[in-house]
Amino acid sequence: MRFESPDTIEQAVELLNTCDGISRLLAGGTDVLVQLRLALVEPDLIVDIKNIAGMRNITAEDGGFRIGAAVSGAEMGEHEGLVALWPGVVEAMELVGSTQVQGRATLAGNLCNASPAADSVPAMVVANAVARIVGPNGTRDCPVIDIPVGPSKTSLAKGEVITSIYLPARPDNSGDAYLRFIPRTEMDIAVSSAGVNLTIDSAGVVTQAQVSLGAVAPTVLVVDDAAKAIIGTKLDDDAISALQAACSAACNPIDDKRGTVEFRTKTAGVMAKRAALIAYSRAGGSK
Amino acid sequence: MSKIHVSTSINGDAVEYLCDPSETLLDVLRNRVGLTGAKEGCGSGDCGACSVELDGRLVCSCLVLAAEAEGKEVSTVEGMADGEKLHVLQQKILDHAALQCGVCTPGILVAAKALLEKNPDPTETEVRYWLAGNLCRCTGYDKIIRAVMDAAAEMRGA
Ligand SMILES: Cc1cc2nc3c(=O)[nH]c(=O)nc-3n(C[C@H](O)[C@H](O)[C@H](O)COP(=O)(O)OP(=O)(O)OC[C@H]3O[C@@H](n4cnc5c(N)ncnc54)[C@H](O)[C@@H]3O)c2cc1C
Ligand code: FES
Ligand code: FES
Numbered sequence: 407m408r409f410e411s412p413d414t415i416e417q418a419v420e421l422l423n424t425c426d427g428i429s430r431l432l433a434g435g436t437d438v439l440v441q442l443r444l445a446l447v448e449p450d451l452i453v454d455i456k457n458i459a460g461m462r463n464i465t466a467e468d469g470g471f472r473i474g475a476a477v478s479g480a481e482m483g484e485h486e487g488l489v490a491l492w493p494g495v496v497e498a499m500e501l502v503g504s505t506q507v508q509g510r511a512t513l514a515g516n517l518c519n520a521s522p523a524a525d526s527v528p529a530m531v532v533a534n535a536v537a538r539i540v541g542p543n544g545t546r547d548c549p550v551i552d553i554p555v556g557p558s559k560t561s562l563a564k565g566e567v568i569t570s571i572y573l574p575a576r577p578d579n580s581g582d583a584y585l586r587f588i589p590r591t592e593m594d595i596a597v598s599s600a601g602v603n604l605t606i607d608s609a610g611v612v613t614q615a616q617v618s619l620g621a622v623a624p625t626v627l628v629v630d631d632a633a634k635a636i637i638g639t640k641l642d643d644d645a646i647s648a649l650q651a652a653c654s655a656a657c658n659p660i661d662d663k664r665g666t667v668e669f670r671t672k673t674a675g676v677m678a679k680r681a682a683l684i685a686y687s688r689a690g691g692s693k
Numbered sequence: 694m695s696k697i698h699v700s701t702s703i704n705g706d707a708v709e710y711l712c713d714p715s716e717t718l719l720d721v722l723r724n725r726v727g728l729t730g731a732k733e734g735c736g737s738g739d740c741g742a743c744s745v746e747l748d749g750r751l752v753c754s755c756l757v758l759a760a761e762a763e764g765k766e767v768s769t770v771e772g773m774a775d776g777e778k779l780h781v782l783q784q785k786i787l788d789h790a791a792l793q794c795g796v797c798t799p800g801i802l803v804a805a806k807a808l809l810e811k812n813p814d815p816t817e818t819e820v821r822y823w824l825a826g827n828l829c830r831c832t833g834y835d836k837i838i839r840a841v842m843d844a845a846a847e848m849r850g851a
Contacts, residue, residue: 504826
């Protein structure tokens with residue numbers, strides 16, 4: 407195994423693109439090091455992206471924030487502007503692992519590891535987050551929702567690197583939230599999870615919404631029917647019940663030691679309901 | 694396999710080592726640098742026994758490649774005491790009998806020190822969440838939490 411820590415993105419892309427064997431990017435390493443240890447992967451080349459200029463910055467851009475691919479969860483939580491604009495995305499990232507894991511884990515790593523239970527992904531998807539990707543053919547932007555294509559599989563081509571993730575500006579009176587169900591209080595992988603992003607008008611009526619679910623299908627699910635169920639409402643009981651039912655109906659989970667199909671299906675709806683209520687109150691709505 | 698030459702700083706001292714590309718920082722601290730304070734409980738980020746600070750950030754050294762330490766500052770439990778004088782946290786862990794086998798203790802000390810540098814006046818809940826990634830199979834945690842709270846109070850007073 408070769409270890410490289412290039413200073414420029416061009417060098418990183420070149421290294422990956424010209425490697426004939428197995429290569430892995432290294433961001434926080436909290437997935438990669440575990441996979442090395444368990445010999446799940448035996449790479450010929452590891453490319454550390456943390457010394458590339460700009461990768462460790464959070465920068466304001468067009469009313470939103472661009473988060474460099476090597477920014478850790480802990481750094482996101484310490485950024486007041488980011489926490490104020492997208493609290494749901496930050497709280498999702500802060501659920502990842504322990505304090506120690508937080509010191510290293512990144513959003514882009516969580517996305518590219520492509521676990522169906524990755525915590526930040528449902529939150530990024532409802533935020534309409536966009537990944538900036540640099541590869542052998544130049545730079546492109548791709549919505550986060552289109553990156554994972556199955557467990558441990560992404561749509562990134564050989565030599566492509568995510569350099570940043572962009573969280574856009576949002577209208578006034580908007581709120582987002584992410585919740586997961588785990589059997590413990592800390593340090594566990596989601597059995598089911600939900601992200602909700604919504605905007606309300608001055609009367610407290612929801613004008614736009616996005617709802618997503620994690621850990622209940624091979625990739626993150628966007629549940630349009632659940633969003634439709636709350637748009638035009640003040641999140642009254644009927645609207646909430648319809649959102650919950652739409653979420654449960656969308657689930658296609660696995661049965662394993664963490665949760666049965668029935669349990670995941672039920673709790674996904676409950677997580678969505680509670681996340682919607684938190685997002686509503688963050689948007690300034692009162693109930 | 695060709696070795697990587699790394700220049701780093703450990704507890705304020707300049708240190709150089711040669712390592713394999715796949716070696717972790719924990720392996721190098723223990724096997725090449727002779728600092729055996731950080732322990733390997735799991736090797737997969739779950740137990741926190743290997744906790745160190747890397748450029749002031751609390752991390753699991755089992756999840757860091759040794760080659761990544763190039764140009765960085767590493768702090769381990771060996772850097773906590775001032776000569777013979779124990780750090781307040783170390784003294785409080787002893788006073789409260791907050792250890793039995795002691796395997797978790799170096800990681801708890803490093804993690805608790807990082808917490809108190811960031812938040813000198815944590816609530817008990819904040820201490821418990823901060824240390825959630827430091828597993829202890831002996832004490833039942835309660836004495837550890839008391840020791841950290843007591844150390845925090847003393848450090849605020851001092
Ligand atoms: C103890 C422990 C607890 C955990 N708990 C959780 C949890 O609660 N929830 C959760 O979702 N995850 C959890 N994880 C998994 C992991 O911490 C997260 O997935 C984390 O966000 C990964 O980020 P990283 O920067 O460490 O990724 P790395 O390990 O560096 O990389 C992960 C993958 O993404 C690729 N990659 C990284 N960066 C890029 C990039 N910029 N462009 C393209 N590809 C890239 C890598 O090649 C690799 O395949 C846990 C891990 C540990 C060890
Ligand atoms: S040995 Fe590193 S977390 Fe257990
Ligand atoms: S004292 Fe034995 S593991 Fe904590």
